Amino acid sequence: MNMTAIEIRDLTKTFGPVKALDNLTMDVAEGEVHGFLGPNGAGKSTTIRVLLGLLRQDSGTARLLGGDPWKDAPALHRRLAYVPGDVNLWPNLTGGEVIDLLGRLRGGLDPVRRDALLERFDLDPRKKGSTYSKGNRQKVALVAALSSDVELLLLDEPTAGLDPLMEAEFRDVIHAERTKGRTVLLSSHILSEVEHLCDRVSIIRQGRIVESGTLAELRHLTRTAVTAELAQPVPAEIASLPGLHDVTIDGRRLDAQVDDTALGDLLGRLSALGVRTLTSAPPTLEELFLRHYDDDIREPAGEREPA
Amino acid sequence: MSGLGDLLRLTVRRNRWFYLAWVLALGITPVMTASAYEAVVGTGVKRDVLIATLVGNPTMRAMLGPPFDLSTPGGFSAWRVGTFTATMACIMTALGVIRSTRADEEEGRTELVRAGSVDRRAPLTAAVLVALGAATVLGVLIAAGLIAQGEAASGSVAYGLGTTLVAAVFAGVAAVTAQITASARAARGMAMGALGTMYAVRAVADGVSDSSALRPLHWGVPIEWMALARPYAGERWWVLALPAVLTLVLVLAAYRLEAVRDHGSGLRATASGRPRAKASLLSPEGLAWRLQRGSVIGWTLGMMLFAFAMGSLSGSMGDMLKEAPVLEEIFRRMGQDASDLVDAFYTAMLGIVGVVVAVMAVQLFQRLGQEERRQHAETVLATAVPRLRFALSHIGIAVVAATALMALVGLCLALPEAIGQGHADRLAQIAGAGLALAPGVLLVLGLAVLLHGWLPRLDWLTWVVVFWSLFVIWVGGTLNLPEWMKRLTPWEPLPKIPAEPMDWLPVLACVLVALALIALGLLGYRRRDIRS
Numbered sequence A: 001m002n003m004t005a006i007e008i009r010d011l012t013k014t015f016g017p018v019k020a021l022d023n024l025t026m027d028v029a030e031g032e033v034h035g036f037l038g039p040n041g042a043g044k045s046t047t048i049r050v051l052l053g054l055l056r057q058d059s060g061t062a063r064l065l066g067g068d069p070w071k072d073a074p075a076l077h078r079r080l081a082y083v084p085g086d087v088n089l090w091p092n093l094t095g096g097e098v099i100d101l102l103g104r105l106r107g108g109l110d111p112v113r114r115d116a117l118l119e120r121f122d123l124d125p126r127k128k129g130s131t132y133s134k135g136n137r138q139k140v141a142l143v144a145a146l147s148s149d150v151e152l153l154l155l156d157e158p159t160a161g162l163d164p165l166m167e168a169e170f171r172d173v174i175h176a177e178r179t180k181g182r183t184v185l186l187s188s189h190i191l192s193e194v195e196h197l198c199d200r201v202s203i204i205r206q207g208r209i210v211e212s213g214t215l216a217e218l219r220h221l222t223r224t225a226v227t228a229e230l231a232q233p234v235p236a237e238i239a240s241l242p243g244l245h246d247v248t249i250d251g252r253r254l255d256a257q258v259d260d261t262a263l264g265d266l267l268g269r270l271s272a273l274g275v276r277t278l279t280s281a282p283p284t285l286e287e288l289f290l291r292h293y294d295d296d297i298r299e300p301a302g303e304r305e306p307a
Numbered sequence B: 001m002s003g004l005g006d007l008l009r010l011t012v013r014r015n016r017w018f019y020l021a022w023v024l025a026l027g028i029t030p031v032m033t034a035s036a037y038e039a040v041v042g043t044g045v046k047r048d049v050l051i052a053t054l055v056g057n058p059t060m061r062a063m064l065g066p067p068f069d070l071s072t073p074g075g076f077s078a079w080r081v082g083t084f085t086a087t088m089a090c091i092m093t094a095l096g097v098i099r100s101t102r103a104d105e106e107e108g109r110t111e112l113v114r115a116g117s118v119d120r121r122a123p124l125t126a127a128v129l130v131a132l133g134a135a136t137v138l139g140v141l142i143a144a145g146l147i148a149q150g151e152a153a154s155g156s157v158a159y160g161l162g163t164t165l166v167a168a169v170f171a172g173v174a175a176v177t178a179q180i181t182a183s184a185r186a187a188r189g190m191a192m193g194a195l196g197t198m199y200a201v202r203a204v205a206d207g208v209s210d211s212s213a214l215r216p217l218h219w220g221v222p223i224e225w226m227a228l229a230r231p232y233a234g235e236r237w238w239v240l241a242l243p244a245v246l247t248l249v250l251v252l253a254a255y256r257l258e259a260v261r262d263h264g265s266g267l268r269a270t271a272s273g274r275p276r277a278k279a280s281l282l283s284p285e286g287l288a289w290r291l292q293r294g295s296v297i298g299w300t301l302g303m304m305l306f307a308f309a310m311g312s313l314s315g316s317m318g319d320m321l322k323e324a325p326v327l328e329e330i331f332r333r334m335g336q337d338a339s340d341l342v343d344a345f346y347t348a349m350l351g352i353v354g355v356v357v358a359v360m361a362v363q364l365f366q367r368l369g370q371e372e373r374r375q376h377a378e379t380v381l382a383t384a385v386p387r388l389r390f391a392l393s394h395i396g397i398a399v400v401a402a403t404a405l406m407a408l409v410g411l412c413l414a415l416p417e418a419i420g421q422g423h424a425d426r427l428a429q430i431a432g433a434g435l436a437l438a439p440g441v442l443l444v445l446g447l448a449v450l451l452h453g454w455l456p457r458l459d460w461l462t463w464v465v466v467f468w469s470l471f472v473i474w475v476g477g478t479l480n481l482p483e484w485m486k487r488l489t490p491w492e493p494l495p496k497i498p499a500e501p502m503d504w505l506p507v508l509a510c511v512l513v514a515l516a517l518i519a520l521g522l523l524g525y526r527r528r529d530i531r532s
Helices: A044-051 A073-077 A095-106 A111-120 A134-146 A164-179 A191-197 A215-220 A236-240 A260-273 A285-293 B004-035 B037-041 B044-056 B058-064 B073-106 B109-114 B122-148 B153-180 B184-207 B215-220 B222-228 B237-260 B284-311 B314-334 B341-373 B376-381 B387-421 B425-454 B461-475 B504-527
Strands: A004-015 A018-029 A033-037 A059-064 A080-083 A152-156 A183-187 A200-205 A208-214 A223-230 A244-250 A253-259 A275-281
Touching: A004 A044, A004 A183, A018 A044, A018 A059, A018 A183, A018 A200, A018 A208, A033 A044, A033 A191, A044 A059, A044 A152, A044 A183, A080 A134, A095 A111, A095 A134, A095 B376, A111 A134, A111 A164, A134 A152, A134 A164, A164 A183, A164 A191, A183 A191, A200 A215, A208 A215, A223 A260, A236 A244, A253 A260, A260 A275, B004 B037, B004 B073, B004 B122, B004 B461, B037 B044, B037 B073, B058 B073, B058 B184, B058 B341, B073 B109, B073 B122, B073 B153, B073 B184, B073 B222, B073 B461, B109 B122, B122 B153, B122 B237, B153 B184, B153 B222, B153 B237, B184 B215, B184 B222, B184 B284, B215 B222, B222 B237, B284 B341, B284 B387, B314 B341, B314 B387, B341 B376, B341 B387, B341 B425, B341 B461, B376 B387, B387 B425, B387 B504, B425 B461, B425 B504
Parallel strands: A033 A183, A033 A200, A080 A152, A152 A183
Antiparallel strands: A004 A018, A004 A059, A200 A208, A223 A253, A223 A275, A244 A253
């Protein structure tokens, strides 16, 4: 992970009065699987479409595989494959025809790999585009993208229509791609998918990156849910300890969300009071994501931003 | 029928500009023609001679329909623009019904509606009712406008009501074709194909001599029924029952067909195809051709057939030459001052063909915009295909198909004369005449490319130019438009062969301007965002 596959600096894009991207800055290193998360309308697809040279930014810069995504689009596109979030196929072309067509337009595909993927995703290539279900349309786009030998995969919510079995297949395939050294930008809403696949994650909200880092780094930003039952009533001053949130005290029972920096301190205090039972839920990414997905609970940016 | 009220409101809301534009444009034409009556035909003996000649002229009959009583402004208008207006109104209702039925269904919008507490038949019913409503407003505009000019009330009502009912038939035709095919495109093609066939059949039936066995064929053509009800010429009211009954039958058939098919699919099940692509598909051009070939082949065959049918009328032109003196005055307007009647006929026909081929060219090109709206463009442009090549793959098809079709139509137009009278040299001459008008088509196409490149939201402006040209050719001679307005079409500078000699300068100039417009449009297309 030394070279940068995607380098975006202060990217801004407006559609009329709407600011879709607002000084967005992010990096994706070569060879990593990078999770791209954010609520609907946060700017994920807009970012990817700028990277594909379909949209032209108002200001800022984007570099893709060392080139300019706008000027060098055709040449760069030989080295990448894209799966849109909402796959629209030509109604009168079969899945097999679309896969061959897109492969050739990209500069060629590996027919052996194509057939293996078709089998793996259990896809009938003989059907016309208009007769595929949403999930099967998604599979057509995935097979088309994965059949080519490319350096970079841009995947915009690629599993949105897949059933759990196919989702598992998808994860296996992406794992295999990673071991081959491919770079993947994976936009997704499915947290378990991101936890399984991604080396690093960027969270976008309202056109800006609000968190970026490895999963371990992000976990440090989360709080542990602690529930304790003490030998005696919980003293009220516990609630005012720094790093404790959402504290409820009910006689000898304490529930609280604890910053990981405050965890040791709290446990020391509690054991001095005599602990009967103690449960602590491990930090989940979900909580972090939800915090960013929810507009109402916006943390002051400076406090929580690691980058 | 639950949900019908809401759906009616929705359909009106979504189509109000569409219908408003059509109804106003079509409603004005008959009234303006009537008001220009005296200026066109004059008075006294001159008028009588002119009318007698008009009545007997097969070319005029083929183009415009059967003349009955041209001695009143209303009767003249009903002949001169009545069948034309009714045919155009058919295009309005057919396109309108398909917009609100198959097009919405294809895009998945109907599914959302049907998931609500809405009767299965409600979307179709709303679409048909709104189209009928628009046709009714058009009929009322025509009748009221003519009555206001002092025309006989019964004739005016027959004229207006006839137009409404003929248009209603095509609301029914479109309701049926929307059930048969799974794509709006194919449904539109089928309805327009039916309309074109009807127009050709009635042109032949009206154009042949009075005693011909082909003449009664025009009774089988719905778009002729308004004229056959004889507005201002002793109205035959019972004729108007024909379109009313046919509309009812068609709409009931559409309900029946809708009941036996699945939502989202046509009547014909979609067959499986090949699991691997043929090599011919594997390029942007191959893809564009695959997407467009159905349209190109359909248009080509349809136009060739139409031209051949029209050309077969040229034989009866010889008889007309004897009465020539006044006829030449008519053809001064439509046939570009040709001394030979057959020449004038070819010239007039090719003038119309040029605009119709422009409709095809613009339609073929606008597939590029459809590909963008359906996000197919995004899929292709995310591969190594450069934008210019992607756009040119569709523009190229439009240019080649339109140019070739102009020559082919000329060929087919002259074919009956070449066979019947051994004038083989006519083939090359009239094919060349068609080709000489092709630059006008390219100019329209150039405008379409320019708009799509810089102002894709104003794509529709191209249609204004096309319909204006059609309007000028069809009724421009009748209306007292200022000369400069009549000249305001892309075909104006081009030589009208065989009435005029070939002139390379305007032909080459128009080609160059068209290419410049296309290049300019491509420049914009390369710079702008691809919409999602």
